[in-house]
């Protein structure tokens with residue numbers, strides 16, 4: 001019995017609610033997913049130690065079931081020239097002015113807490129499932145977590161990334177297809193770009209190459225998608241966009257409406273918002289920024305994120321879709337504005353309907 005199958009055995013449905021950093025996942029969402037027999041995930045991306053402690057305690061209080069926490073693994077900082085910075089500030093200030101915000105004269109100071117510190121806080125409060133994205137935890141950290149009985153899950157967008165995570169000792173790999181909403185989780189192997197491989201082709205290749213469980217993520221919106229992913233050999237699915245439109249989601253009403261109403265070809269992958277490729281709804285800011293700057297002229301993540309985040313939040317509040325950042329997967333139109341319990345009920349029913357004899361094999 002592997003550590004990850006212990007997690008699966010406790011689930012009624014092999015469904016993981018994706019961690020979604022940026023303030024959209026509520027403790028009510030995590031609790032409702034877990035109560036319905038899936039696995040809720042608390043994102044710790046962008047949080048410091050204090051906010052992590054508060055979020056973990058709040059989630060522990062909201063649910064009696066297990067949940068996972070997710071951390072970002074930062075890349076080494078990249079050099080940004082004074083000229084590059086001033087050009088980007090000038091660009092971003094145009095949007096700030098349109099939204100009534102003061103000009104930025106420098107990038108806001110950013111002190112990131114290490115993922116190991118955030119993980120230790122979560123483990124201290126009883127969390128026993130950790131996932132990570134954007135990079136890898138070290139073998140030492142993974143071993144240390146295993147000694148504390150913690151299940152460790154990494155994110156891969158190519159088979160090579162999956163193999164690296166397996167070699168480092170991960171208990172399972174989240175295989176992120178091209179359709180996925182939010183940031184791309186790969187691209188951390190030197191001299192290899194992250195994958196832009198669709199879920200349909202990534203999953204079987206990952207399953208064939210690895211001997212640890214594969215969790216499929218990207219574009220899975222309903223029972224058909226879940227059964228397809230399991231048929232391709234995935235042990236579970238991780239769904240993000242499907243939960244974004246739920247009642248318990250803290251995404252703005254405008255974000256939810258945009259997911260439900262935008263046509264199927266509305267998303268793109270862009271680095272214009274954060275300096276790191278992310279899938280979201282294409283809008284004027286993306287088009288104008290990509291026209292003016294090529295990818296290597298954008299500021300490296302997380303600086304580009306830091307200098308665009310105020311105007312994006314203000315645009316969201318001001319109903320200005322054209323300048324807001326609405327992360328969304330390619331399946332966004334299949335989102336359903338239900339409660340999490342209703343959505344989980346529908347998913348369960350659809351899984352049964354898709355395969356009358358389907359049994360979730362653990």
Ligand SMILES: Cc1cc2nc3c(=O)[nH]c(=O)nc-3n(C[C@H](O)[C@H](O)[C@H](O)COP(=O)(O)O)c2cc1C
Nearest residue numbers: 018020021133180181182218219239240241327329
């Ligand atoms: C709004 C949003 C925020 C996300 N934030 C995170 C995150 O903090 N950590 C992470 O590992 N993945 C994050 N993701 C990616 C998801 O884990 C997952 O790969 C993706 O949602 C799957 O595609 P789908 O949205 O089509 O279901 C995010 C996705 C979305 C839509």
